[in-house]
């Protein structure tokens with residue numbers, strides 16, 4: 001074969017025999033070559049393949065047998081976590097299936113953010129009405145909840161569960177598990193509960209809740225995984241007229257236990273209704289509130305500010321122990337000396353309108369930054385135009401990040417723009433919980449839960465000793481700051497107020513119906529801190545309030561007569577009368593104006609002129625050791641001068657702050673109620689001695705306050721200190737803010753008997769509690 005050419009041989013023996021010949025001759029080199037090629041290929045593969053690829057292979061190897069039946073998609077783009085070496089070695093060696101990089105897809109699991117919300121309505125019923133209501137509620141929710149679905153949350157069909165039929169353990173030890181464990185479900189509980197003072201299934205539920213709470217083996221808030229809950233009680237007012245007498249007592253209990261078990265996730269206040277009286281209205285209000293909350297949850301995943309689990313908890317029965325006695329008539333104190341620049345000292349007031357215009361221009365950029373709205377021109381009509389001043393930079397009164405801003409926000413104020421503030425007072429909170437309203441409810445019919453306490457000027461020109469505010473507020477005799485437009489203030493304070501009301505939603509004891517009413521401001525007390533008429537656009541601000549039919553109670557410090565004279569109609573106009581003579585006033589108000597006494601007296605004269613157009617009030621704050629002893633005669637002189645429609649006399653409130661302590665105030669300066677009434681009786685006697693027609697009309701012992709009224713408000717032998725707010729707005733709208741009308745024209749109905757002198761002044765429909773929220777039993 002070696003001597004023939006390979007073609008001659010091929011032709012001679014044919015192709016098969018030829019190949020056999022070749023194999024015999026060359027088999028060793030062929031075998032060796034093939035082995036070499038295979039080894040080279042193997043080495044090449046090992047060196048060039050992606051590391052991930054090997055990992056994927058190893059992962060597939062490591063699959064447990066049971067999971068291999070399902071196709072498995074692995075995201076190889078994820079950073080791999082390498083399994084421990086031991087594991088990879090112990091895996092099976094044979095590769096099954098394919099794991100090509102290009103064919104691997106992302107998993108199609110639902111996004112983590114996408115949740116299902118399951119509303120559950122629990123009810124109990126003996127005579128069937130609550131069951132029907134529960135079914136109706138489920139239908140109402142079904143009709144709306146679809147609209148609230150978002151990319152992140154979908155509502156499941158509302159389920160109705162009879163408390164007598166379910167296993168309490170399944171729902172009230174921890175949130176239930178959804179049948180499909182792959183579906184993430186959050187639960188929202190609604191409980192509709194009639195009360196029965198006989199043995200019913202309600203008792204089983206209450207016992208279960210109490211046991212769960214007290215079981216040391218169970219977490220203290222085992223239902224905190226719920227999104228939230230709310231309870232509505234049904235009862236009978238005819239036989240159980242008040243809560244004290246048992247109206248809806250079991251719903252109240254369930255609400256209380258659920259607050260504990262959920263870690264205070266009360267999503268909406270407890271609602272209560274009587275099928276024979278107000279059930280439809282109360283239930284509708286409550287249902288609307290629930291719908292709002294569910295919409296909020298779907299949108300934000302949270303119950304909103306103020307409700308535990310999602311924002312700051314404002315839930316404490318001890319909140320009143322904080323000393324935040326806040327009933328409106330206080331002035332923000334400045335413990336340090338007011339900083340009066342040398343220039344101001346030299347030149348007195350900043351008083352040129354043109355210069356102010358320039359200043360505002362120069363700081364326009366600042367203002368826009370801080371409030372998002374442009375500053376507006378200032379019309380200081382009361383300033384003299386004689387002196388020309390060089391332009392100076394106008395600053396913000398309360399800049400963000402200033403100590404004042406921080407101090408005020410810490411105390412619960414919302415600062416609006418650069419010089420206004422809003423805060424809900426303790427009486428507003430108290431009224432929301434049905435625990436009593438401020439004295440202005442007893443005297444004038446102000447619904448405390450619908451009252452907004454605000455000021456468009458946090459600055460003041462006095463430093464009263466009884467001012468209990470902490471921190472450092474701006475003071476001054478003239479407005480020397482950037483001026484925010486009234487719209488900005490009005491919208492800001494209103495939004496701030498509502499936000500604070502909303503934060504009360506989860507607070508124990510808040511009544512659903514009052515909560516709903518509170519979302520409509522009806523009154524504004526311009527008396528928070530500072531001096532409202534200091535704000536150059538106070539009249540425009542008032543017009544905005546009135547346009548929305550919000551009444552205005554404006555308190556001023558009797559130091560700005562020109563602004564007082566220029567003030568348009570308010571519902572009730574106050575001046576603070578903190579002393580009866582010049583020396584005493586200097587000591588107690590520590591005014592910044594050198595001509596403070598003259599200013600004070602001018603204000604009284606202006607009030608006298610206004611008394612037939614507006615309801616005018618002298619506001620006396622009694623501070624023992626400062627303005628009580630031997631001053632009755634002096635106060636009578638002032639009343640004779642101003643002839644106000646009313647004189648409110650109130651004992652000072654001490655709260656032990658550094659500012660009041662710094663001013664030398666102690667508990668010894670706080671008069672007892674008996675001392676206040678003694679003073680009032682003496683003053684009333686002096687007025688009568690002078691032939692002035694006044695009398696003691698009403699009292700609110702709870703806040704140490706008594707009202708002397710002009711006989712103009714006694715009709716048919718009965719005091720009529722209340723206000724017809726509707727009539728006030730009608731007069732205003734018909735005759736304009738300068739229009740002529742008399743206070744008698746919007747005099748309200750008769751003062752309630754319980755508020756009249758000698759009756760104490762506490763609304764019998766409310767529950768009396770002490771400052772720590774403990775119930776006070778009437779003697």
Ligand SMILES: Cc1cc2nc3c(=O)[nH]c(=O)nc-3n(C[C@H](O)[C@H](O)[C@H](O)COP(=O)(O)O)c2cc1C
Nearest residue numbers: 125126127128129130194195196197235236247248
């Ligand atoms: C025997 C009995 C005891 C009741 N006890 C109270 C009670 O203590 N407090 C209350 O507010 N209502 C009480 N009610 C009124 C019921 O709670 C009320 O009628 C309710 O609407 C009944 O709901 P249901 O029809 O679903 O059972 C009582 C009613 C009955 C018949």
Ligand code: SF4
Nearest residue numbers: 327328425438451453
């Ligand atoms: S008038 Fe309004 S702000 Fe003032 S104490 Fe009463 S409720 Fe509070």
